Amino acid sequence: MTEIDLLVVGSGAAGFSAALAASHAGLSVLMVEKEPLFGGTTAYSAGVIWIPANRHGRALGIPDSKEDALAYLQAEAGNRLNLELANAFLDNCNPAVEFIESHTHARYEAVPVWADYHPTRPGAAQGGRSLLPLPFDGRRLGKRFAQLRAPIRTMMAFGGMMLGRNDLPHVFRMTRSVKSAMHVAGMTVRYGVDRLGHARGTRLTNGNALIAALALSAEERGIELWLESPVVELAQTGSAVTGAVVSRNGQRQEIRARRGVVLACGGFPGDDALKQRYYGHVKAGQAHRSAPPPSNRGDGIRLGQQAGGVLAEDVAYAAAWVPVSLVPQPDGSTLPFPHFYERGKPGYIAVDPDGRRFTNESASYHDFVPAMVEACRGRPETMSWLLCDHRAIRRYGMGAIGPAPLPLGPHLRNGYLLSAASWPELAKKIGVDAGVLQDTIARFNAPAARGEDPDFGKGTDAYHRFNGDPTHKPNPCLAPLETGPFYAMKMIPGDIGTFLGLRTDGHARVLDAQGRPIGGLYAAGNDMTSVMGGTYPGAGITIGPALTFGYIAARHAAGLSA
Numbered sequence: 313m314t315e316i317d318l319l320v321v322g323s324g325a326a327g328f329s330a331a332l333a334a335s336h337a338g339l340s341v342l343m344v345e346k347e348p349l350f351g352g353t354t355a356y357s358a359g360v361i362w363i364p365a366n367r368h369g370r371a372l373g374i375p376d377s378k379e380d381a382l383a384y385l386q387a388e389a390g391n392r393l394n395l396e397l398a399n400a401f402l403d404n405c406n407p408a409v410e411f412i413e414s415h416t417h418a419r420y421e422a423v424p425v426w427a428d429y430h431p432t433r434p435g436a437a438q439g440g441r442s443l444l445p446l447p448f449d450g451r452r453l454g455k456r457f458a459q460l461r462a463p464i465r466t467m468m469a470f471g472g473m474m475l476g477r478n479d480l481p482h483v484f485r486m487t488r489s490v491k492s493a494m495h496v497a498g499m500t501v502r503y504g505v506d507r508l509g510h511a512r513g514t515r516l517t518n519g520n521a522l523i524a525a526l527a528l529s530a531e532e533r534g535i536e537l538w539l540e541s542p543v544v545e546l547a548q549t550g551s552a553v554t555g556a557v558v559s560r561n562g563q564r565q566e567i568r569a570r571r572g573v574v575l576a577c578g579g580f581p582g583d584d585a586l587k588q589r590y591y592g593h594v595k596a597g598q599a600h601r602s603a604p605p606p607s608n609r610g611d612g613i614r615l616g617q618q619a620g621g622v623l624a625e626d627v628a629y630a631a632a633w634v635p636v637s638l639v640p641q642p643d644g645s646t647l648p649f650p651h652f653y654e655r656g657k658p659g660y661i662a663v664d665p666d667g668r669r670f671t672n673e674s675a676s677y678h679d680f681v682p683a684m685v686e687a688c689r690g691r692p693e694t695m696s697w698l699l700c701d702h703r704a705i706r707r708y709g710m711g712a713i714g715p716a717p718l719p720l721g722p723h724l725r726n727g728y729l730l731s732a733a734s735w736p737e738l739a740k741k742i743g744v745d746a747g748v749l750q751d752t753i754a755r756f757n758a759p760a761a762r763g764e765d766p767d768f769g770k771g772t773d774a775y776h777r778f779n780g781d782p783t784h785k786p787n788p789c790l791a792p793l794e795t796g797p798f799y800a801m802k803m804i805p806g807d808i809g810t811f812l813g814l815r816t817d818g819h820a821r822v823l824d825a826q827g828r829p830i831g832g833l834y835a836a837g838n839d840m841t842s843v844m845g846g847t848y849p850g851a852g853i854t855i856g857p858a859l860t861f862g863y864i865a866a867r868h869a870a871g872l873s874a
């Protein structure tokens with residue numbers, strides 16, 4: 313029997329935040345992780361956090377307030393917004409991030425032009441709320457680096473080099489700017505040197521940088537992290553949770569946790585039965601591909617339910633949607649590539665299986681997928697084609713394909729990318745009516761050249777334009793598709809994590825069917841139902857709350873909040 317104060321289950325953003333805050337509050341902490349690698353979905357992510365009225369934005373002179381943020385959340389989630397959770401989040405997100413930045417190695421910066429996803433709604437910010445993690449040198453983790461979950465392979469250059477948000481403009485300009493060429497050359501040389509001694513690059517960005525920084529800080533504080541040690545059962549005395557059983561080295565090991573257990577297992581994107589129940593298009597028999605690690609199988613949710621917890625099912629959507637393309641792998645399998653941004657760049661449109669546009673391509677990924685589902689309602693397959701011309705693909709790439717000078721040939725040969733010299737020829741390859749596709753292109757091209765999209769308004773608000781190319785005029789999101797050859801890539805619905813989870817209160821305590829807190833049981837991250845009510849207000853709306861509610865849970869367990 314191992315005895316500690318707080319047991320933290322899972323090693324993503326929520327788990328590390330809870331463990332570090334608890335340790336700094338004087339509690340003894342044990343973290344357990346089911347997988348041989350730590351970091352969970354967070355290590356796959358961009359690591360961006362949505363933190364209204366944060367000090368980085370303030371330092372740049374960006375005005376913001378809790379009141380504006382609350383008005384925006386109300387405009388987004390309507391009566392699905394749980395005010396107790398929303399207030400807990402908004403009151404604690406800044407203290408949580410300030411704790412992280414002052415007591416761990418993780419650092420963030422504001423992005424002044426990263427607008428909220430519906431920037432014309434009341435209270436929305438035109439920038440500054442979404443914070444980006446600074447790069448981190450993976451070599452500082454020593455031997456532990458090999459145990460840090462690597463990003464999705466399709467999202468790394470050369471199969472192992474990470475690119476951060478701030479690197480991307482350089483990648484897009486590398487053939488047109490000496491400064492950008494030098495930046496990319498510098499990263500590539502570092503990557504080449506890294507590969508002499510490591511399985512992948514050690515210049516970490518995004519969620520990998522965040523997790524590496526938190527893991528180093530946890531190690532320095534002596535917080536133990538057991539890998540390959542899933543919690544299989546919670547221990548209860550009466551209704552209160554007093555510990556758990558962990559399966560370790562093939563043995564059941566009992567853990568007594570005097571102050572409780574934090575469930576931070578990352579929701580259920582890897583659980584087919586729960587997806588069948590809660591994802592409408594999956595229930596209707598449509599294909600879907602989740603981007604998070606398949607091992608996030610809803611363990612935390614089931615453990616919470618077994619202890620008397622209930623799910624908060626009143627969400628707009630059960631998951632955070634993203635369109636994905638499937639990248640063929642040498643062994644015949646495929647890996648998902650989440651299409652976050654390039655849809656918004658000039659020279660791209662998306663069409664339904666008939667060859668007609670159906671939505672604003674520069675809108676958020678969470679909005680794009682329901683539009684695709686709607687456009688395909690009643691058809692045998694839910695999918696869309698992303699189309700672009702040669703100039704666009706060489707400048708910005710497409711899906712997992714990088715811009716020039718990276719080659720297109722391998723992707724054309726394995727069928728990931730389809731190409732033709734003319735639109736009628738491409739129409740034939742993708743199985744749509746040539747006349748319909750030509751009409752679609754003609755209808756889009758003429759106004760696009762003037763910077764207008766009368767049908768869907770691509771490039772009309774600050775978030776769309778953030779996804780565009782700021783150097784492209786007159787509209788950063790619009791250019792006619794006119795320079796052949798032309799290209800097509802298939803996208804289907806996917807997700808980057810689940811929103812639906814355990815019902816909790818403002819202290820991150822799991823609630824039972826009567827709305828009473830279950831003693832000693834907390835949930836944070838995607839194991840708790842999203843404070844956003846199943847909507848997606850802006851970049852970082854899952855990891856921001858994950859860090860915050862992990863922090864809240866730890867402080868409550870330590871007796872630092874009532």
Ligand SMILES: Cc1cc2nc3c(=O)[nH]c(=O)nc-3n(C[C@H](O)[C@H](O)[C@H](O)COP(=O)(O)OP(=O)(O)OC[C@H]3O[C@@H](n4cnc5c(N)ncnc54)[C@H](O)[C@@H]3O)c2cc1C
Binds near residue numbers: 354579608810852
């Ligand atoms: C490509 C991509 C980009 C993204 N970018 C962003 C972004 O920039 N900002 C943002 O807010 N969101 C982003 N997301 C979503 C975000 O990554 C997740 O919502 C978030 O990381 C979930 O954090 P978590 O701590 O709840 O879970 P996770 O990070 O998934 O961690 C959960 C951990 O618990 C472990 N676990 C599961 N069951 C058990 C068990 N029984 N016992 C012990 N351990 C267990 C898992 O193995 C896992 O390691 C992105 C997602 C993807 C896929």
